[in-house]
Amino acid sequence: MTTQFGVLLRQLRRQAGMTQEQLAERSGVGVRTIRGFETGERADPRVATVRLLADAVDLAPADRDDLLLAAAAGRAPRADPPARDGTGPSVTPGDRGPVPDALAGTADQLARAVAGRWRREAEQRQLADPFPLPVGWRPVPERLTDHWANIRRAPAGADPGPLDLTGELERIVEVYRRIPSGRLVVLGRAGSGKTVLTLRFVLDLLADRARDGAVPVIFGLGSWNPATTPLREWLTGRLLREFPGLAAPGPSGSTLAAALVEADGILPVLDGFDEIADGLHRAALEALNTTTLPLLLTSRPAEYAAAVAGTDVLTSAAGVELTDLTRTDVVNYLPRTARKDPAGTVWDPVLAELRAQRPTPAGANLGAVLTTPLMVMLARTSYSDTPGRDPAELLDTGRFATPEAIEDHLLDSFIPTVYRYQPDNRPTGQRRRWELDRVQHWLGYLATHLDRLGTRDLAWWQLNSTLRRSSRVLAAGIVAALAIGLVDSLVDSLVDGIAGGLLAALVNGFTVGPAFALAHGILVVSGRTAVEPSRVRMRLLRGTGDARARFGPRFAAGLLGGLLFGFGDGMVSGLMNAALFDFGDGPVSGLINGLVFGPVFGLAAGLVFGFVSWAESPLDIGSAANPVDLLNADRTTVVFQLLLWVPVFGVAVGFGTIGVIGLARGFLGPFVFGLDDALALGLASGLGGGLGYALCFTAWGQWVVFSRLWLPLTGRLPWGVTAFLDDAYQRGVLRQSGAVYQFRHARLQDRLCQVFET
CATH class of the missing domain: 1.10.260.40 (lambda repressor-like DNA-binding domains)
Incomplete structure (x- = not known):
């Protein structure tokens, strides 16, 4: 009704x-x-x-x-918040003040963006279909938590007892709000539902968030190095990556992201303490104890217990540990995921084994497996969602003698199941068919790439790091040489004919290509940093105070880079011209070319970088909410930069060269360089230089060079990488965590990596 x-x-x-x-x-x-x-x-x-x-x-x-x-x-009255037994403050957990008025609007926008992101992700993962699995928990051992007096913020001399922290998934916010310190540790073994709990926690907390309340944001801890990066600085950096719009200036002159973190406008939900690099867990716990930020932290038990043994508990933090699903939970859930017929469901004979007072060895093995949401999800995918498959095979002790054998089977069956049997409900024009063997190879390659990086985040702008540094430099040089050579051949063909155009392409390709490769190697590869996607959008006629403040530093950076590049390229081209065409003394020709093109390229690059900074505008906070959106936004920014680069750089190089040559005639002798030469040089430099910059020094350009060309050409990834990743997401193999993909579960990634390397 x-x-x-x-x-x-x-x-x-x-x-x-x-x-x-x-x-x-x-x-x-x-x-x-x-x-x-x-x-x-x-x-x-x-x-x-x-x-x-x-x-x-x-x-x-x-x-x-x-x-x-x-x-x-139509809404029933909400229950009052649980009583605090007179201990601790009667305000929100953590006793933090409201978000400052100057940041309240930003916090509201961020809250909407976070809620929308995770609500869509919850639907994609079918977390409530047919109903959420009843994930529950119990208090952790006392040795893993702080004194209850600290947790409850009791006054000196008080000795309060423990809080009742028992509950199930739908009550996670209620349980959290019982904790005056606002600090909660959630422990659970692999697949027990920690990530799902964080998602539910964020959505439920946002549903009742006051306008001036802190915004809960999930942060994957695997990328944090506490030895080099303070917690608040790392939180700020992750916010900027996930929500590029927060790069806009804040009230104090820093970014909005930094302002929110400093004002305690963010409630960190730190997922995956166990995924921090080996040897850094103790340092991470020590760093967390330098702050009293309210937070929720998840971890596997062993890693957290080891860190506590090596240093101390998380200050003022209570702790719970997720419990296994009961056989009743599984018996109630799995039949409702399968097709019903008069005889029952395919699960009925199998679950009868689980109901038995004295299960057979096969039933005991299966019962030991179906104790985590991960394994129940895999079993559902392989048998409930797949016609013609009978879960009774899981009771075959000849094939599956141990619980571990059943787990490996469910993990190994997941990819074939979702690619062979699951229907593609997207429009016909968007459907893709993939060969299963190739799919498993590509996914295994990606899993191995993440394992080598020590991360769970599959970022499209980091796919080039799957290659050796020498291969990356070589690929950048080849692609830059081909692009610039093609531009030069087309431009010079208009002036000097086809033969002259081909010769110019050969000479400039061999000089400029290695120059771009060298610059790429120095700035990107040797520094071991990936080119990050742009956090701005481009608009003309900005002219704000911020834009004017950026113009000077950007102009100086472009001037220096262009000066070095132009001098080096001029030297090499002068030497090559002397060698190929017997054009004067090689070193002298190279020096003259370098002295001419160094200042010209420096001025041109400075103007381009300055004008680009003038046109930059912050992204909306809710924009670039997923990997595809971020890729498209970065491509749009790069295309705009190219449209600005070509005329500005071209005009500056063409007429700048005329000016420098005119000044140099007095002491270097006559030069033959007319207007047609200036136009040809300007057009070739604008187009070629812009393409070289875009391909070698922007995230989208690196994506094109490596993910769309080099990696598919060598068979490591498919030609349609974007479609493949999105398709894997639609099938449930990948999940989205803001601007990056992740495998549906860490155990799936680990299993794919293991199989790929055998």
């Missing part, structure tokens, strides 16, 4: 001329959720969800109030 809220929502959406899909895209609320509201299948919308919908439709104040009242009309 349709609710008053559903009727009003549909009416307002239609008045705005929006489809359900468009409303979902703009609000960040899942399309299934919107459809459920409008049909009455979903009731009791959360206040935060209603606000997201109202913002997306851009409602007037009166209409917004009507929508909120309609939502409240």
Whole structure:
């Protein structure tokens, strides 16, 4: 039955001329959720969800109030927060003040972006289909937690008892709010549901977030090196990567990301303490203890216990450990995931073994496996979602003599199942068919790449790091030489004919290509840093104070780089011209060329870098919310930079060369360099230099060179890398964590890596 809220929502959406899909895209609320509201299948919308919908439709104040009242009309009163037994403060966990007014709007935008991101991800992972698995927990041993007096912020001399921290997934926020310190450690073995718990925690906390409350943000801890990067600095850097719009200047002159972190406007949800590099767990725990930030930290038990034994517990932190699923949980869940027929489901005979008072060895093995959400998900994928497959084979002790054998089978079956049997529900024009053997090879290659980097984050701009440094330099040089050679051949053919164009392509390709390769090697490879995607968008006619402040430093950087590049390229081209055409003394010709083109290229590059900085504008906070969006945004930025580079650099080089030669005639003798030469040089330099810069020194250019050309050419990845990664995400092999992909689970990545290397 349709609710008053559903009727009003549909009416307002239609008045705005929006489809359900468009409303979902703009609000960040899942399309299934919107459809459920409008049909009455979903009731009791959360206040935060209603606000997201109202913002997306851009409602007037009166209409917004009507929508909120309609939502409240069908909502049961919320229970009061649990009592604190008179101990500790009666404010939010952590006793932090509100977000400053100057940052409140930014925090609200960030909260909407975070909620939309994780709500879509929860739907993609089918976490509530048919219902969430009942992940529960128990308190950790006392040796892993701080004194209860510290956890409860008790006054000196008080000796309060422990808090009741038992609960299940849907009560995680309620349990967290019982902790006055606002610091909670969640331990659990692989596949026990830690990441799902963090997702649910963030969504539920945002649903009731006050406008001036801190924003919970999930941070994967695997990339943190506490020995080199302080916690707040690392949090700021991760925020900038996940939400590029936070790079805009904040109230104090720093970035919005830094301002939010410093003002405690972020509630860090630190996922994966165990994924920090070996040898750094103790340093990480010590670094966390230098701050009293409220936080939620997840880890596998062994790594956290070892860190505690080596240093101390997490100050003021309570702790819980996720418990195994019970056989009743599994028996209640799996049949509802399978197709029903009069005889029951395919799971009924198998689950009868789990119900038995004295299970057979086969039933005991399977029961030991189906104790984590990960294994239950894999079993569901392989048998509930796949017609014609019988889970009774899991009881074959001839094939699966141990629980470990069943786990390996479920992990190994996942990829073949989702690529062979799962239907592709996307439009016909977007469907892709992949050969299973190649898919397993490509995924194994990616898993091995992540293992070598020591990370779980599959970032598209880091795929070039799968190659040796020498291969990267070689690839950059070859592609730059081909691109610049092609441009020079086309331009010089207009002036000197086809033969002259081919000769110019040969000479310039052999001089400029190695120069770009060398610069690429020095700036990118030797520094062992990947080129990061741009955090700005480009707009003309900016002219703000910030833009003017950026112009000088960028001009100076471009001037220095162009001066060195132009002098080196001029020297090499002078030597080659002397050797090939017997044109004067080689060293002298090289020196003259270097003295001419060094200042010219320096001035041109300085102007380009300065004008590019002038056109930069911060991204919206909610933009670039996933890997594909970030890739498209970076491509748009690079194309804009090229459109600015070509005319500015070309005009500066062409007419700058005329000016330098005119000044040099007095002491170097006459030069033959006319207007047609200047136009040809300017056009070739603008196009060639722009392409070389884009391909070698931007994240999108590196993506084109390596991920779209070099890696597919050598068979390491498919030609359609973007489509392949998105398809793997749609099939559930990958998940999205902001701007990066991750494998659905760390154990899946580890298994793919293990198989690939055998």
